[in-house]
Amino acid sequence: MPTLTLPAEGGCRCGRVRLKISAKPLLTMACHCTGCQSMSSSAYSLSAAIPSEGFEITKGEPVVGGLHGASKHYFCGYCMTWMFTRPEGIDWFVNLRPTMLDDHTWFAPFIETWTSEKLPWAATAAVHSYEALPSFEEYEPLVAEYAGIQG
Ligand SMILES: [Zn+2]
Ligand SMILES: [Zn+2]
Numbered sequence: 359m360p361t362l363t364l365p366a367e368g369g370c371r372c373g374r375v376r377l378k379i380s381a382k383p384l385l386t387m388a389c390h391c392t393g394c395q396s397m398s399s400s401a402y403s404l405s406a407a408i409p410s411e412g413f414e415i416t417k418g419e420p421v422v423g424g425l426h427g428a429s430k431h432y433f434c435g436y437c438m439t440w441m442f443t444r445p446e447g448i449d450w451f452v453n454l455r456p457t458m459l460d461d462h463t464w465f466a467p468f469i470e471t472w473t474s475e476k477l478p479w480a481a482t483a484a485v486h487s488y489e490a491l492p493s494f495e496e497y498e499p500l501v502a503e504y505a506g507i508q509g
Contacts (some may be wrong), residue, residue: 431498
């Protein structure tokens, strides 16, 4: 299996916004919710939770899109690629769309969420599936388990 090499750089479809990560993901996810289906124009979204101190915009200025609600979804203002999300009330990690990274061949979702809303045929390689979201208490053991399989 390909592995993530740090630091790793990436950017939007047009290259006007570029970013760099220098920390491993805490968790990787696929989300089947209907909001993510709309935002991704696909069956589910992909996320890698990157610790904030290991996440940097190196070029350009992403703009807020989506519902403009409490969770902030960031896009390239020119090509409109959905790049990353800062979830409501959370500042210690950023949910990066892993396909922004120039090399994302290492990515696989460790958990999948909102399977209650998924398209009947949609399947992922996730190890853990949730009809909605994991409970707050479940995140710490999930992060520990994911760190263990990363070696
Ligand atoms: Zn762009
Ligand atoms: Zn979702």
